[in-house]
Amino acid sequence: MDTVLPGNAERIDDILKKIERTKQARRHKFYLRDEKITLSHGSGGKSTHNLIEGVIAPAFSNPMLDPMDDAATFTVSGTDQRLAFTTDTYVVSPLFFPGGDIGKLAVHGTINDLSMAGAEPFYLSVGFILEEGFPIADLRKIVASMAKAAAGAGVSIVTGDTKVVQRGKADGLFINTAGVGIVRATWPLGQTRLQPGDRVLLSGPIGDHGIAIMLAREALEIETDVQSDTAPLNSLVASLLEAAGDAVHCMKDPTRGGVATSLNEMALGSEVSIGLDEHAIPVHGEVRGACEILGLDPLTIANEGKLLAIVAPHKAEQALAAMRSHPVGREAAIIGTVQTEPAGMVFLRTDIGGMRVLDMLVGDPLPRIC
Amino acid sequence: MDTVLPGNAERIDDILKKIERTKQARRHKFYLRDEKITLSHGSGGKSTHNLIEGVIAPAFSNPMLDPMDDAATFTVSGTDQRLAFTTDTYVVSPLFFPGGDIGKLAVHGTINDLSMAGAEPFYLSVGFILEEGFPIADLRKIVASMAKAAAGAGVSIVTGDTKVVQRGKADGLFINTAGVGIVRATWPLGQTRLQPGDRVLLSGPIGDHGIAIMLAREALEIETDVQSDTAPLNSLVASLLEAAGDAVHCMKDPTRGGVATSLNEMALGSEVSIGLDEHAIPVHGEVRGACEILGLDPLTIANEGKLLAIVAPHKAEQALAAMRSHPVGREAAIIGTVQTEPAGMVFLRTDIGGMRVLDMLVGDPLPRIC
Numbered sequence: 001m002d003t004v005l006p007g008n009a010e011r012i013d014d015i016l017k018k019i020e021r022t023k024q025a026r027r028h029k030f031y032l033r034d035e036k037i038t039l040s041h042g043s044g045g046k047s048t049h050n051l052i053e054g055v056i057a058p059a060f061s062n063p064m065l066d067p068m069d070d071a072a073t074f075t076v077s078g079t080d081q082r083l084a085f086t087t088d089t090y091v092v093s094p095l096f097f098p099g100g101d102i103g104k105l106a107v108h109g110t111i112n113d114l115s116m117a118g119a120e121p122f123y124l125s126v127g128f129i130l131e132e133g134f135p136i137a138d139l140r141k142i143v144a145s146m147a148k149a150a151a152g153a154g155v156s157i158v159t160g161d162t163k164v165v166q167r168g169k170a171d172g173l174f175i176n177t178a179g180v181g182i183v184r185a186t187w188p189l190g191q192t193r194l195q196p197g198d199r200v201l202l203s204g205p206i207g208d209h210g211i212a213i214m215l216a217r218e219a220l221e222i223e224t225d226v227q228s229d230t231a232p233l234n235s236l237v238a239s240l241l242e243a244a245g246d247a248v249h250c251m252k253d254p255t256r257g258g259v260a261t262s263l264n265e266m267a268l269g270s271e272v273s274i275g276l277d278e279h280a281i282p283v284h285g286e287v288r289g290a291c292e293i294l295g296l297d298p299l300t301i302a303n304e305g306k307l308l309a310i311v312a313p314h315k316a317e318q319a320l321a322a323m324r325s326h327p328v329g330r331e332a333a334i335i336g337t338v339q340t341e342p343a344g345m346v347f348l349r350t351d352i353g354g355m356r357v358l359d360m361l362v363g364d365p366l367p368r369i370c
Numbered sequence: 371m372d373t374v375l376p377g378n379a380e381r382i383d384d385i386l387k388k389i390e391r392t393k394q395a396r397r398h399k400f401y402l403r404d405e406k407i408t409l410s411h412g413s414g415g416k417s418t419h420n421l422i423e424g425v426i427a428p429a430f431s432n433p434m435l436d437p438m439d440d441a442a443t444f445t446v447s448g449t450d451q452r453l454a455f456t457t458d459t460y461v462v463s464p465l466f467f468p469g470g471d472i473g474k475l476a477v478h479g480t481i482n483d484l485s486m487a488g489a490e491p492f493y494l495s496v497g498f499i500l501e502e503g504f505p506i507a508d509l510r511k512i513v514a515s516m517a518k519a520a521a522g523a524g525v526s527i528v529t530g531d532t533k534v535v536q537r538g539k540a541d542g543l544f545i546n547t548a549g550v551g552i553v554r555a556t557w558p559l560g561q562t563r564l565q566p567g568d569r570v571l572l573s574g575p576i577g578d579h580g581i582a583i584m585l586a587r588e589a590l591e592i593e594t595d596v597q598s599d600t601a602p603l604n605s606l607v608a609s610l611l612e613a614a615g616d617a618v619h620c621m622k623d624p625t626r627g628g629v630a631t632s633l634n635e636m637a638l639g640s641e642v643s644i645g646l647d648e649h650a651i652p653v654h655g656e657v658r659g660a661c662e663i664l665g666l667d668p669l670t671i672a673n674e675g676k677l678l679a680i681v682a683p684h685k686a687e688q689a690l691a692a693m694r695s696h697p698v699g700r701e702a703a704i705i706g707t708v709q710t711e712p713a714g715m716v717f718l719r720t721d722i723g724g725m726r727v728l729d730m731l732v733g734d735p736l737p738r739i740c
Contacts, residue, residue, distance in 0.1 A: 037504040042534025052532060055510055056498075059517040064493070064528040072528035074493065077552065079449040087495035087548055091533045123434070123444065125457035127546045128426075129499070134407040136425065143429040150430075158434040158442035161546075162422060163461045164412025165738060171539040176497045176531075178457055178548030182447065368535060 042091075042368070044256020045300070045361025049265075068269070069190045070252065071117035073183050082183035084119035086110060089176040093368045095142065097216040099208075099227030102175055103142035105304060105370060107149035107157075108232050110179040112253045112304075115237040118185025124150060126160040127176035132167040142173065153232035155179070184238070187246035191269035194249055199316035200274060200336035203236060203307040203329040204229070205282040206259055210301035210366050211290045222293060224286040231305030236326045240309060243322030247315030252308045255370055257361040260299040262308055263336075263346045264360040271343040276336035276358065278350045299348070300361040302369040310338065412461075412738070414626020415670070415731025419635075438639070439560045440622065441487035443553050452553035454489035456480060459546040463738045465512065467586040469578075469597030472545055473512035475674060475740060477519035477527075478602050480549040482623045482674075485607040488555025494520060496530040497546040502537040512543065523602035525549070554608075557616035561639035564619055569686035570644060570706035573606060573677040573699040574599070575652040576629055580671035580736050581660045592663060594656040601675030606696045610679060613692030617685030622678045625740055627731040630669040632678055633706075633716045634730040641713040646706035646728065648720045669718075670731040672739040680708065 032054030040047040057065065064072040071086035090106040107124065114121040126146065130139070150157050208229040215222060233253060241248060250270075254262040259281070267274050283291075283298045291298050305328060311319045316334060323329035346358040402424030410417040427435065434442040441456035460476040477494065484491040496516065500509070520527050578599040585592060603623060611618060620640075624632040629651070637644050653661075653668045661668050675698060681689040686704060693699030716728040 032506065035506055037500045037502055037506065037509070037534055039502055039534055039536065041500065042532065048532065051506075052530075055506065056513055056530065056532065059510075059513040060496075060520075060527040060530070062526045062528065064526060065530070072493065072495075074528070076446050076449060076451050076453070079446060079451055081446050081449055081451075083446070083453075083550070085493055085495060085548075085550055086529050087497045087546065088531045089497035089499055089533045089546060091499060091535050123442065123455055125442075125455060125548050126430075127457045127459035127497075127548075129459055129461060129544055130407045130411065132407055132409055136402065136405055136407065136421075139407070140425055140429075143426055147429040156432045156434060157430040158432065158444070159456050160422075160426065160430070160435070161458045162412065162418065162426065163459045163738075164407055164409055165461050165541060165544075166409065168538065169541040170544075171535060174499055174533075174535075174540075174544070176457065176459060176546035176548075178455075178495050178497075178546075180453070180455055180550060368533075 039367045040364040043361055043364035045261050067190055067192060069117060070113040071119065073117055084114050084117040084181045084183050086113040087176060087178040088113060089174060090370055091174050091368050092213065092370050093171060094216055095138065095172055097228055098212045100230040101142055101145050102173065103146035104149045105230050106175040106177045107146050108230050108304060109370065110177040111153050111155060111232045111234050114179050114181035115234045116251045116253055117183060118189045118241065119181035119183045121155050121179055121181040121234055123158045123180045124155055125178045126157050128162045129170050129174040130162065130164045131170040131172050132164060134172050139173065153234055185241060189248065189250060191250050191252065191266045194266055194270035194272050194310050194338050195312065196272060196338055196340045197313050198249055198310045198338040199313055199334050200276065200338065201309040201311055201316065201319055201323065202259065202281065202333055202335045203323050204331040205284045205287065206303050206306060207283055207287040207291065207298035207301040209304040210369055211287045213369050214294065214366055215290065222290055224290060226286050226290065229303055229305035231328050233305065233307050233328065236307060236323065236328050239322045239326050240319055244311050244315040244319040247312035248309055248319065249312065250310040254306055254308055255302050255304060258300040258302060259308065260346065260358050261360040266310065267346050268344045273339040273342055274336055274346045275339055276346065276348045278348050280333050280335045282331050282333055296365055299358060304370065409737045410734040413731055413734035415631050419730065437560055437562060439487060440483040441489065443487055454484050454487040454551045454553050456483040457546060457548040458483060459544060460740055461544050461738050462583065462740050463541060464586055465508065465542055467598055468582045470600040471512055471515050472543065473516035474519045475600050476545040476547045477516050478600050478674060479740065480547040481523050481525060481602045481604055484549050484551035485604045486621045486623055487553060488559045488611065489551035489553045491525050491549055491551040491604055493528045493550045494525055495548045496527050498532045499540050499544040500532065500534045501540040501542050502534060504542050509543065523604055555611060559618065559620060561620050561622065561636045564636055564640035564642050564680050564708050565682065566642060566708055566710045567683050568619055568680045568708040569683055569704050570646065570708065571679040571681055571686065571689055571693065572629065572651065572703055572705045573693050574701040575654045575657065576673050576676060577653055577657040577661065577668035577671040579674040580739055581657045583739050584664065584736055585660065592660055594660060596656050596660065599673055599675035601698050603675065603677050603698065606677060606693065606698050609692045609696050610689055614681050614685040614689040617682035618679055618689065619682065620680040623673065624676055624678055625672050625674060628670040628672055629678065630716065630728050631730045636680065637716050638714045643709040643712055644706055644716045645709055646716065646718045648718050650703050650705045652701050652703055666735055669728060674740065
């Protein structure tokens with residue numbers, strides 16, 4: 001924690017040196033030294049980026065993949081329709097948790113990735129990996145939950161595949177969902193599109209999903225009512241785009257790696273700085289309490305029904321009003337501003353008046369969160 | 371094996387009774403009695419059908435999913451372009467085998483599913499599940515193999531996702547690929563489209579993939595040069611459609627469950643009978659030999675680079691010539707004919723002059739073949 005209290009021992013030139021060191025470190029950030037996969041490669045944070053940028057992205061490099069947005073977009077040849085295409089695999093443990101299950105998560109997650117590209121989701125595929133011995137009654141529950149989630153969000157599951165592996169070669173059930181949607185945003189949108197002066201909007205309290213999973217998983221003696229926030233964001237995004245149009249520069253759902261990782265990806269992608277006000281960031285009291293007990297930062301914890309939107313200042317209030325008038329955005333807030341320097345970094349103005357560099361998630365305190 | 375030799379003990383009315391019993395059994399075929407997932411639910415054969423028709427399809431039911439073809443197709447709103455969308459998960463073991471690896475298979479498999487819908491494949495997604503401890507050097511090989519396979523077939527991998535699970539909760543690496551393509555066939559195509567009189571074309575020898583995997587997996591003392599036939603079928607399909615146009619009624623790549631299962635699916639889908647000539651079905655000598663030793667039927671073994679095409683009789687010879695003039699169809703053959711009765715069944719006229727009912731694959735002699 002690089003907390004800098006005003007009047008504290010750390011002087012301005014120490015802070016500047018620290019910033020310079022961080023920037024230098026980031027230039028080398030995608031050198032992958034590991035020889036074996038570790039759990040932190042699945043965190044969604046820094047190790048995941050190292051793996052993807054060091055191994056996967058260079059091999060597949062192409063103009064549609066390289067922006068590394070939540071979905072790829074392309075124009076259908078012979079038409080002026082743009083489509084979005086995305087995929088996500090779900091390995092959450094446990095399969096059933098307060099507020100949801102792996103099936104609901106898999107449907108909402110892919111709907112949300114399409115929504116983040118400014119697309120209206122239409123069609124999903126589903127790929128199951130089942131472990132020998134998995135109870136068919138549980139599969140029925142998960143499939144019913146997927147069907148309900150899809151119907152609730154107005155999408156159809158149109159194609160699928162089922163594989164089975166021997167006992168001990170999987171963990172009950174894994175689900176992949178891919179999705180296709182029609183892009184409604186006619187302007188460029190994505191993590192390379194942030195402009196200095198833009199406002200950072202967040203659709204509601206953070207950390208619910210991660211903490212709900214953690215408490216469901218560990219037999220912790222913490223009694224709470226925390227539920228996963230899993231929700232489809234397509235209708236919230238439609239309201240936001242209607243209210244703010246091309247003033248919306250980027251949308252991201254802060255899943256693995258949390259708000260901290262999503263904003264760092266944007267700051268790197270657009271070569272800008274992002275300053276956040278800690279006091280403006282909504283966190284449910286029970287989540288904050290659980291984080292304190294467990295030594296976790298709510299800003300790095302996964303959310304499955306929250307939206308970060310980067311909006312030009314002249315439309316920020318309209319965008320906020322649109323989000324607040326939507327059922328899944330009632331607690332939306334403006335939590336920060338995009339700045340010019342130091343490029344590629346995110347800062348948090350803390351409640352106690354200090355300032356700290358907010359890095360991507362490092363390590364993986366909560367493996368298999370989604 | 372319901373082999374019926376002419377002049378043998380089994381009389382015609384016994385055969386007719388057997389057929390009636392089979393037909394009755396098939397009316398109840400999708401009643402799922404199992405309480406737990408077994409390996410045969412992943413075989414691609416009868417148990418897989420019971421699982422999908424008994425649990426998954428009813429929950430997701432919609433007009434795009436219900437035909438149960440290899441890919442779903444839809445028209446892009448506001449245009450007259452039809453797209454195809456498909457998904458497949460790969461859990462093959464071992465990851466590397468003679469003729470290929472899981473990455474090559476995952477790219478070719480999804481290309482082929484799109485091709486079977488009469489679509490030109492364009493874009494793939496990839497979702498990895500990695501087990502903690504998996505060697506990054508192997509991941510690099512697999513990713514390079516995927517990139518090469520995609521480039522070789524003229525498709526791009528445009529979006530992806532990577533998850534990691536703890537040691538012992540997966541088996542090295544699993545891959546999901548989904549894909550999107552543009553439908554070039556302007557006529558209805560699929561397993562409900564077979565007509566009596568149609569010819570059954572097969573693009574080459576069967577069983578190579580399954581036997582290559584089996585021999586790579588088991589430390590069997592059988593020395594062969596059998597290699598997986600994994601290959602992209604998009605360019606073969608383009609040649610076939612150019613030669614035979616709307617005389618092509620259905621295409622299917624006989625993967626899990628083999629030729630026997632694919633043809634049974636078609637016979638059920640179109641409520642027709644299919645008669646095959648065993649002597650016309652190409653099988654490499656080494657594959658035939660390995661099958662005899664292992665007690666397997668080449669007709670139920672998976673192929674990863676073969677095409678079954680159902681073509682109206684007036685274009686069957688042109689279709690065959692087009693396939694034979696293509697590098698991956700040089701050994702193509704006409705192996706059978708579509709008939710009216712008994713609907714929903716496949717028969718094999720054996721080399722020795724008998725006839726047997728050819729059922730879908732039952733059980734799973736070769737789990738995790740793809």
